[in-house]
Amino acid sequence: MAYTVGQVARIAGVTVRTLHHYDEIGLLSPSGRTPTGYRRYDDADLQRLQLVLYYRELGFPLEEITAIIDDPAADPAAHLRRQHELLTVRIKRLQEMVTAVEFAMEASKLNIQLTPEERFEVFGDFRPEEHAAEAEQRWGDTDAYRESNRRVARYSKDDWLRNKAENEDWGRRIVALLAAGAPADGPEAMDLAEEHRQLISRWFYECSYEMHTGLADMYLADERFTAYYENIAAGLAAYLHEAIHANAISRA
Amino acid sequence: MAYTVGQVARIAGVTVRTLHHYDEIGLLSPSGRTPTGYRRYDDADLQRLQLVLYYRELGFPLEEITAIIDDPAADPAAHLRRQHELLTVRIKRLQEMVTAVEFAMEASKLNIQLTPEERFEVFGDFRPEEHAAEAEQRWGDTDAYRESNRRVARYSKDDWLRNKAENEDWGRRIVALLAAGAPADGPEAMDLAEEHRQLISRWFYECSYEMHTGLADMYLADERFTAYYENIAAGLAAYLHEAIHANAISRA
DNA sequence: CTCCCGCCTGCCGTTACGTCAGGGTCAAGC
DNA sequence: GCTTGACCCTGACGTAACGGCAGGCGGGAG
Known part of the structure; x- marks a missing residue:
């Protein structure tokens, strides 16, 4: 199995120039040449190239990659x-x-x-x-991001007021629930936790259950978040934390 | 709050030269200078720098970062x-x-x-x-890797024979179990799945339950793996797959 | 007042290629 | 047998994002 530079380039997803470069610096020289000087790569060369690309992706400078790969003590495994x-x-x-x-x-x-x-x-x-050239034309090209941006960009002053009102309404209800002594893993608390998640999703960004429990953890781990909720009502931070976790588990 | 280049460099984990460069190309110019020409960065500059570093880490070229950050339509959120x-x-x-x-x-x-x-x-x-300079002196410096390498490097021919024998022994036992009609999610099958995982961990690399179920999925998803196990005994691929999953769930 | 550390502005070096330029090659079709 | 377009070759220069000096002020602790 012999390949030309162009074929190797297409298979591996690199440019011909890159292969020329690797040849120049001795990182990957084709195992042979045709009588007319064309580079001929074989399967072993491709294996080596694969190693090179992985280490490159992992951030190693080419010189170091040369050393790593040529190390006789390192088998493929x-x-x-x-x-x-x-x-x-x-x-x-x-x-x-x-x-x-x-x-x-x-x-x-x-x-x-x-x-x-x-x-x-x-x-x-x-x-x-x-670095990642992949990002080049991809910037702003991810669905979720555009989605989220479209959403926020369209908000009017009115929307913001509604958002604030919804938030405050939610706050009042969970404070009442806490005061009433309802368990944090009970259905009402879990419903309010779910509502919290959906408020975030509606107004700010798609908030998965995973992200939501991450937020809940932060409410306890960071004193400023704790203070924010404790300021609304004593015990609210821990209460919300437990409710969010209970909700996430029950919906999973 | 005003900072000198050196302070900013230490805080952000970049070199002074980098900050000079960002000033040169207009990506991040300090908000002011002292009468003697010293750069003075303020908090807003630091915020901007943070944005720059994130986008840089995400692989954007600096020129593009300039455009992104200077886009007036994009708020911090x-x-x-x-x-x-x-x-x-x-x-x-x-x-x-x-x-x-x-x-x-x-x-x-x-x-x-x-x-x-x-x-x-x-x-x-x-x-x-x-690229990731982080990898530089870190190469070969990760515990698990050294561990694993130490392990394999010390194997003698004798060890390899023992490994092969253990493998074959395990193979005979799971084939017998399959032939006897024991359920794949029963205790014996799960024990053999666990043994499979530990064989890998002992001889090759630390195999977590997550990795193990990943392997199990491959046994069904890729026909060559399927063929390998089906070749040993009909139905073994699916049997092993189920046993590994059952085992991983029960130990989690 | 003196050190030494920190800051300044050039300016050249480096890595990993991109991008021509100028010229040979190969295989398909006429 | 000849053209033609796609493919290959070797220079050679360009570029991005800094690294690393040199040569020269600035500044605050003793």
């Missing part, structure tokens, strides 16, 4: 294990960023100020520096 | 929504890569050959191109 490990580390990191964004969203919704240090916490000790 | 959306898209993508790696791991374990196209499927239509 070792590479797979390493890549699996690196991928999960990166996913964890992105999930932390998601949490940070959700935190910021909720903070802005409740008008809570963050300190500068807090805002950059997620960038703390680890040098980010990423 | 819109940015948060967009970033949340982009982050989840990227997480999904990485999880696909994880699945692809797990697939490749399992394929190599069972000696199944992949076609070149399959190997690059995950890079298919979307231009990867990522």
Whole structure:
């Protein structure tokens, strides 16, 4: 099985220039050439290219990739294990960023100020520096985002007032429920939790049950959120937290 | 609240040079200068920087970031929504890569050959191109990876024979169980599923319940895996699949 | 007043390619 | 057998996002 540069490029989803470059720097030289000088790649070359692309995606500089791949002590299985490990580390990191964004969203919704240090916490000790051309023409192209933006962009002053009113109405009802001593995992509290979720979804952003329980956790974990709800009624933060979790579990 | 370049750099986790660069290209110019020409950043500048860093991490070129941030139609909440959306898209993508790696791991374990196209499927239509300096000195530095590598590196020929023997022993027992008509969600089948998971963990890589059910799904979804197990005994693929799922649920 | 650390402005270097330019090649069709 | 368009080759220069100096002020603690 022999392939030309163009074929390899199409299969692997890279440009011909990239393959030329990898040849130049000795990262991936085709196993042979035709009499007329055309590059000929074989299956082993493709395997190597696959390794290269994974490590590249994982953020390694090409020079280092050369060293990693040429390391005779690393068999294919070792590479797979390493890549699996690196991928999960990166996913964890992105999930932390998601949490940070959700935190910021909720903070802005409740008008809570963050300190500068807090805002950059997620960038703390680890040098980010990423790129992804994939984002290029994709910007603003994700359905959910457009959806959400369309929604908010159309809000009139009137809408905002209605939103505020709905929120306050919801607040009054849950305070009453708490005062009446209704259990947080009872049907009324769960219904109000669900309503809370749907208020967010209607006015701000699609709020899944997962995101919702994330918010609930923040209400207890961060003192400013706690203070916001405790300020409305003593015990409300914990009450809402429990109700949201109970609601999420029962609907799942 | 006014900050010098150095302070901002420390807070945000970037270099002073980077801030100079952002000033040069007009992406983030400090709101003022001291009489002697020192840059003075204020809180608004920090907020802007935070936006910049998030979009940078999400892979946008700086020029585009300038356009996005200077877009007067986008309020802070819109940015948060967009970033949340982009982050989840990227997480999904990485999880696909994880699945692809797990697939490749399992394929190599069972000696199944992949076609070149399959190997690059995950890079298919979307231009990867990522970087993360974080990986730099971190390479080979993740506990689980070193663990796993230490394990495999020490295997002698004897160990490999033992591994093969254990595997075959497990195979005989599950075939017997299947032949005896024991239910796939019964205790014996679940025990053998658990043993399967622990065999992988002992010999190859730490296999969580989540990964294990992922493997089980592949056994049914991919015909080569199915064929591998069906070849041992008719109905074994589905049987193992169900047993693994039952086991994972009961231990969770 | 003196240090040393921090800040300033150039300016050149680097990585991982993109993008021509100028020219040979291959296979399909006439 | 010849054309033609798609494909390949090797330079060589361009670009983005900084890194890393050099050479020279600024500033606050002792």
